[in-house]
Amino acid sequence: MHSYLARQPVLNRDKATVGYELLFRDGPNNCFPDVGDEHATNRLLADNFFTSGAIEATGGKKAFVNFPYNSLIQRTPLMFPKKSFIIEILETCDPSDELLEAVIELKEKGYTLALDDFIPSAAWNRFLPHIHIIKFDIRTVPIAKARFFMRHHKDKVNKILFLAEKVETHDEFTEAYDAGFDLFQGFFFSQPEMMQRKTLTPCALTTLRLYKEITLPDVDFNTVESIIATDVSLSYKLLRHVNNMRYSQAKPISSFKQALVYLGEERLKRFVTFVATAHATEKKPQSLYSLSLQRAHFCERLSNLAATEIIGNQAFLTGLFSLLDSLLDQPIEDVITLLPLSKEVQKALVHQTGPLGSILKLIMAYDKAQWEDVSELSKQLGLHESDIADLYMESLKWASYFEKTATD
Known part of the structure; x- marks a missing residue:
């Protein structure tokens, strides 16, 4: 059995x-196993909360989990630790007396409750004193309408937090922020801020120079060392984390050349890539760094299984650099011209064409739980959906490890 699971970040x-909302298949029309809401929720809980899966899927942060009506009436959440997830009451639930009793009991026992895709209605007013988070889908309830509701309830009821979901652009984030939302869900953080064309910062320039050197077929490590030496913070990070990777009590590595001898060229190339990416995201949401790493690993692993022959290292770079425009706040087509990448990688990043482009589109669809697109792209690439599900979870675990290693 496989857990068909994606996640979407929740930011403050x-x-x-x-935290992350865990996105299982949510109805009988999706491409993955033809099951109803109740069974989908039970599968997600069993697969991810009876084991260590949820910790891997959320990096130890809170999981937002959808609960249909019957699961709440049957008190299913009581089977699981109250600190591990937030109960999302689905918008399809009937605001009945029976549901209210369940909500009150869950709150009294210390569970955190959220109303999902909330549409203001008098029928839900009696629930509000027992709710911790209200989620507005800004595609359904305009931000202006949500603002009106928040102004009338923000200080009246139980200090509710308000969450704007499906926030996909920085403009939407700014509007929701100004309206008073406390939390934001969506992939707005992965979009570049280019209202006005920005010049590259010294940090971004250092990162770009490093990327350029380590993507060359024959790396000149003297040049790489000279670039790293211009940035004290970057030098410290690299040496510290190379030392963290060593298990012996030998004398610590104190120079870049020593690190090269210890790691070897290929491992050091990749490690410099991780640290450079972490360096570029210092003033960016941490989710951007995590997503970059996850995509890199996911892309590489999928390329090994695809029917079309793809070079794994090119797939890795495609995934990692798929967010380069957001890392550097520059149009992707401009940034790519500054790097010695193959035409296949460039086409994938700029136009999402070719086999690498198809894998990238598949990964982006999986991120957003667009299951029908995932199914179609899987067929095109000759991939089994169960393998994709397994590799997605593997990539989350892998990215979480390197996120910790390179940003501590």
């Missing part, structure tokens, strides 16, 4: 990730 007003 400082753009720090506070």
Whole structure:
């Protein structure tokens, strides 16, 4: 059995990730196993909360989990630790007396409750004193309408937090932020801020120079060392984390050349890539760094199984650099011309064409739980959906490890 699971980040007003909504298939029309809401929720809980899966899927942060009506009436959440997830009451639930009793009991026992895809209605008013989070889908309830509701309830009822979901652009984030939302869900953080064309910062320039050197077929490590030496913070990070990777009590590595001898060229190339990416995201949401790493690993692993022959290292770079426009706040087509990447990688990043482009589109569809697109792209690439599900979870675990290693 496989857990068909994607996740979507939830960020606070400082753009720090506070949790992830876990997205199972949510209805009988999706391409994955033809099951109803109740069974889907039960599968997600069993697969991810009876084991360590949820920790891997959320990096130890809170999981937002959808609960249909019957699961709540049957008190299914009581089977699981209250600190591990937030109960999302689906918008399809009937605001009945029976549901209210369940909500009150769950709250009294310390569970955190959220109303999902909330549409203001008098029928839900009696639930509000027992709710911790209200989620507005800004595609359904305009931000202006949500603002009106928040102004009338923000300080009256139980200090409710308000979450704007399906926030996909920085303009939408700014509007929702100004309206008073506390939390934000969506992939707005992965979009570049280019209202006005920005010049590259010294940090971004250092990152770009490093990327350029380590993507060359024959790397000149003297040049790489000279670039790293211009940035004290970057030098410290690299040496510290190379030392963290060593298990012996030998004398610590104190120079880049020593690190090269210890790691070897290929491992060091990749490690410099991780640290450079972490360096570029210092003033960006941490989710951006995590997503970059996850895509890199996911892309590489999928390329090994695809029917079309793809070079794994090119797939890795395609995934990693798929967010380069957001890392550097520059149009992707401009940034790519500054890097010695193959035409296949460039086409994938700029136009999402070719086999690498198809894998990238598949990954982006999986991120957003667009299951029908995932199914179609899987067929095109000759991939089994069960393998994709397994590799997605593997990539989350892998990215979480390197996120910790390179940003501590």
